[in-house]
Amino acid sequence: MAVIIAYAYPYAQVICLRESPGYVAWPGGGLALVNVRGWSESCYTSYFGKIIWGPSGGKRSGHQWTYRFVRHPMYLSYILADIGYNLEEWNLVTLLLY
Numbered sequence: 001m002a003v004i005i006a007y008a009y010p011y012a013q014v015i016c017l018r019e020s021p022g023y024v025a026w027p028g029g030g031l032a033l034v035n036v037r038g039w040s041e042s043c044y045t046s047y048f049g050k051i052i053w054g055p056s057g058g059k060r061s062g063h064q065w066t067y068r069f070v071r072h073p074m075y076l077s078y079i080l081a082d083i084g085y086n087l088e089e090w091n092l093v094t095l096l097l098y
Contacts (some may be wrong), residue, residue, distance in 0.1 A: 016094050020091050020092075020093065024089055030084040036081055037078070041072070
C-alpha cells in the first residue's frame with residue numbers, strides 16, 4: 001500500500017495542479033529543498049554501495065555522519081523535497097495531498 005501511495009502521489013499532485021491554478025509561495029526556497037533529493041541519493045549509495053575492506057574487516061565509508069543525526073535521511077529528504085514542490089507551486093488540493 002505504501003508503494004502505491006508513493007508512486008501515485010506525484011501524479012495526483014500534477015493532475016490537481018492542471019485542474020486548478022497554483023500559487024507560488026517561495027520558488028527559490030522550494031528549489032533548494034527539491035535539490036535535497038540529490039543528498040538523499042548520495043546517502044543511499046554511500047551507505048549501501050561503498051564498503052572498504054581493511055585488515056580489521058569491513059568498514060563502511062561515505063555519508064555515515066548523516067546517520068548519526070537522522071535515523072532515515074532518505075525519508076527526511078523526501079519530505080523536504082515535497083515541501084519544496086509545494087513552495088514552488090501549490091493549491092489547496094495539493095496541500096491536502098501532502
